[in-house]
Amino acid sequence: MKKAEFLSGDAVVVVGDGGWGTTLAMLLHEKGMDVTLWGAFPEYVKIVQECRENVKFLPGVQIPKSLRITADLGEALRSSRFIITAVPSHYMRSVCMKIRDLLPPPAMSESRLIINGAKGLEMETLMRMSEVIHGALPGIPAVVLSGPSHAEEVARGNPATVVVASDVEEHAILAQNLLMAERFRVYTNTDVLGVEIAGALKNVIAIAAGASDGLGFGDNAKAALITRGIVEITRLGVKLGAQPSTFSGLAGIGDLIATCVSNYGRNRRVGELIAQGKRLEDVLAGTEMVAEGVRTAKAAYELAKRHNVEMPLTEQVYLILYRGKEPEKAVRDLMLRSAKPEIEQFEPRDECGGNT
Amino acid sequence: MKKAEFLSGDAVVVVGDGGWGTTLAMLLHEKGMDVTLWGAFPEYVKIVQECRENVKFLPGVQIPKSLRITADLGEALRSSRFIITAVPSHYMRSVCMKIRDLLPPPAMSESRLIINGAKGLEMETLMRMSEVIHGALPGIPAVVLSGPSHAEEVARGNPATVVVASDVEEHAILAQNLLMAERFRVYTNTDVLGVEIAGALKNVIAIAAGASDGLGFGDNAKAALITRGIVEITRLGVKLGAQPSTFSGLAGIGDLIATCVSNYGRNRRVGELIAQGKRLEDVLAGTEMVAEGVRTAKAAYELAKRHNVEMPLTEQVYLILYRGKEPEKAVRDLMLRSAKPEIEQFEPRDECGGNT
Numbered sequence: 001m002k003k004a005e006f007l008s009g010d011a012v013v014v015v016g017d018g019g020w021g022t023t024l025a026m027l028l029h030e031k032g033m034d035v036t037l038w039g040a041f042p043e044y045v046k047i048v049q050e051c052r053e054n055v056k057f058l059p060g061v062q063i064p065k066s067l068r069i070t071a072d073l074g075e076a077l078r079s080s081r082f083i084i085t086a087v088p089s090h091y092m093r094s095v096c097m098k099i100r101d102l103l104p105p106p107a108m109s110e111s112r113l114i115i116n117g118a119k120g121l122e123m124e125t126l127m128r129m130s131e132v133i134h135g136a137l138p139g140i141p142a143v144v145l146s147g148p149s150h151a152e153e154v155a156r157g158n159p160a161t162v163v164v165a166s167d168v169e170e171h172a173i174l175a176q177n178l179l180m181a182e183r184f185r186v187y188t189n190t191d192v193l194g195v196e197i198a199g200a201l202k203n204v205i206a207i208a209a210g211a212s213d214g215l216g217f218g219d220n221a222k223a224a225l226i227t228r229g230i231v232e233i234t235r236l237g238v239k240l241g242a243q244p245s246t247f248s249g250l251a252g253i254g255d256l257i258a259t260c261v262s263n264y265g266r267n268r269r270v271g272e273l274i275a276q277g278k279r280l281e282d283v284l285a286g287t288e289m290v291a292e293g294v295r296t297a298k299a300a301y302e303l304a305k306r307h308n309v310e311m312p313l314t315e316q317v318y319l320i321l322y323r324g325k326e327p328e329k330a331v332r333d334l335m336l337r338s339a340k341p342e343i344e345q346f347e348p349r350d351e352c353g354g355n356t
Numbered sequence: 357m358k359k360a361e362f363l364s365g366d367a368v369v370v371v372g373d374g375g376w377g378t379t380l381a382m383l384l385h386e387k388g389m390d391v392t393l394w395g396a397f398p399e400y401v402k403i404v405q406e407c408r409e410n411v412k413f414l415p416g417v418q419i420p421k422s423l424r425i426t427a428d429l430g431e432a433l434r435s436s437r438f439i440i441t442a443v444p445s446h447y448m449r450s451v452c453m454k455i456r457d458l459l460p461p462p463a464m465s466e467s468r469l470i471i472n473g474a475k476g477l478e479m480e481t482l483m484r485m486s487e488v489i490h491g492a493l494p495g496i497p498a499v500v501l502s503g504p505s506h507a508e509e510v511a512r513g514n515p516a517t518v519v520v521a522s523d524v525e526e527h528a529i530l531a532q533n534l535l536m537a538e539r540f541r542v543y544t545n546t547d548v549l550g551v552e553i554a555g556a557l558k559n560v561i562a563i564a565a566g567a568s569d570g571l572g573f574g575d576n577a578k579a580a581l582i583t584r585g586i587v588e589i590t591r592l593g594v595k596l597g598a599q600p601s602t603f604s605g606l607a608g609i610g611d612l613i614a615t616c617v618s619n620y621g622r623n624r625r626v627g628e629l630i631a632q633g634k635r636l637e638d639v640l641a642g643t644e645m646v647a648e649g650v651r652t653a654k655a656a657y658e659l660a661k662r663h664n665v666e667m668p669l670t671e672q673v674y675l676i677l678y679r680g681k682e683p684e685k686a687v688r689d690l691m692l693r694s695a696k697p698e699i700e701q702f703e704p705r706d707e708c709g710g711n712t
Contacts, residue, residue, distance in 0.1 A: 062414075084688075133446040147580075148576045149576055153575065153576050154576065156574075158573050158576060159576070160577065160580065161576075161584075181529075182691075185691060187698035189699060218506070218514040219506060219617055220516035220614055221509075221517075223606075223613040223614035224515075224516065224606060225611045226609075227605065227613070228517075228611075230604070245702075246701045247699050248586070248587070249581050249583065250579075250580060253586075254583035255579070257575075257613060258575045258578075261578075262575040300360060331515075335539065342543035342544070342545055343547075
């Protein structure tokens with residue numbers, strides 16, 4: 001079987017019944033695929049099965065009766081060629097270990113494909129999600145799915161354009177063929193590192209954008225934050241070996257814009273509430289949803305220090321979240337940086353990762 | 357006198373009493389400069405003088421009593437070292453000719469500086485605003501002011517970051533020194549062409565973004581439109597000789613974001629209303645404000661054809677506005693373009709304008 005060949009009979013398991021996992025399962029189900037949605041908590045899975053609504057994470061969206069939902073990962077995995085991971089980043093390693101236990105070596109092979117929709121960095125190791133996955137499941141190739149794709153909109157059939165990235169182009173094309181739908185346009189990219197760094201760090205900038213909103217600063221300030229935000233994300237990404245052009249694309253500036261302007265943006269909302277005077281603990285206690293940016297801010301701050309990269313926005317978000325800095329003071333410190341020429345040149349990288 | 361030296365006694369005339377001109381006049385007045393705001397229509401100028409409010413173009417913002425407002429351009433020009441132009445693009449040539457008549461050659465010299473805040477292309481000639489200005493006022497150097505800066509926000513003291521561009525760096529620095537304020541951060545750039553192309557064409561993409569809003573498509577779709585929009589603007593700009601990096605900056609993606617997401621965006625609003633089924637004539641008749649993007653769409657479409665540059669979004673906006681194409685059909689045609697690898701590489705240009 002050629003790897004890039006997509007067979008409509010191939011089964012898919014979506015690992016993670018959050019908003020994004022549920023949405024992807026519905027999308028593939030609608031395409032006629034054999035899909036199983038897996039959730040970790042049997043009691044909650046039962047509620048979703050019965051209500052046909054993911055009441056906590058995707059309220060108001062009806063889930064078709066014919067979409068299989070289970071808390072039995074082993075059964076779901078057994079026949080699945082495609083494994084879509086969509087769990088919070090801090091559960092990624094344990095979920096992958098669970099998959100490893102359930103898929104003995106002969107079953108864990110190149111005939112399967114993981115498509116990872118989770119964004120973030122592992123806090124303790126500063127590893128990207130695909131690194132965590134490769135480490136835990138070395139036998140199965142993994143593709144990264146990213147781009148501006150609020151689940152709440154995709155689930156309602158609003159158009160979205162996303163990116164699937166793999167250093168093996170035919171894996172990216174296979175994921176593209178699997179996911180592509182009339183209102184869900186999938187582009188391929190080979191810069192896995194860039195796509196993942198952008199997808200993780202956008203959530204940190206979104207907290208800054210939310211803080212700007214919370215201070216009532218308006219669209220000019222937010223547009224400037226987004227613009228400067230992608231510059232510093234690019235700076236880190238390029239230092240780590242990513243292609244600068246990735247950050248000008250859907251997985252870079254595209255996803256950052258959606259995350260910073262949308263009312264669905266949980267990280268933006270965290271920044272907004274904190275700027276309005278709420279305490280971080282109270283903000284986080286008030287939601288079951290995961291604001292990935294809070295964890296990522298710490299990881300990104302440490303990554304920037306380790307690689308000696310200047311990331312003023314990320315640094316201020318870290319100081320607000322972890323050192324109790326006043327958001328207004330943080331934004332003022334950013335605004336009052338000395339004026340200088342604006343443009344920074346990022347040279348495209350050659351195949352070997354060096355600058356051309 | 358050294359050109360980059362900024363003297364607080366230097367007088368400024370702001371040519372154009374729209375929202376942006378009024379805002380810039382107020383900003384400089386607050387800095388203690390000797391400022392005169394000029395408007396073309398004596399009766400309206402009288403209203404603004406008396407109400408101390410620009411009721412049509414900047415409602416709700418109080419103008420200080422001490423800010424001079426006049427309909428006598430000759431008097432305002434006579435002692436002014438700085439001339440800030442902020443008129444709709446289709447009036448730029450006639451206003452410049454008026455300035456030329458009022459400033460005889462010995463007075464029209466390098467000791468003055470024009471700072472142009474108008475964005476757009478001259479429809480008949482496809483010229484950029486600085487080209488129009490240089491043609492009409494060849495003796496006076498001109499700097500371009502751009503970036504995300506909705507007047508309604510700047511006038512209320514919300515923070516904004518902008519760009520001043522000139523191929524003569526000390527002119528840009530002079531404009532920077534003049535305009536810089538605590539909540540109005542000014543960066544310099546030497547790529548005049550790129551800054552102007554970005555500033556003009558963003559209004560076309562904003563119409564597309566508005567159409568997406570009008571169709572209820574949400575933030576994922578809009579973020580994708582903005583991302584693809586700056587790609588095609590970059591494509592045209594680079595073909596004309598601009599630096600690709602300009603389009604990743606405040607005057608590029610920054611201004612485009614603000615224009616596409618803000619409720620103040622007039623071009624966004626035009627697209628939204630048209631997508632909701634309103635006729636263009638009725639939309640334009642309903643506002644005294646100028647939606648530059650409607651004119652620019654035609655100019656950009658012709659520029660793209662002339663230079664053989666693919667600009668699918670601009671083309672669809674042109675077809676909607678000038679050929680009666682259904683917005684939903686236009687968006688569908690954009691979404692259904694065949695899937696392909698996403699990234700396009702723009703090489704930085706060397707000093708001579710060739711690709712490095």
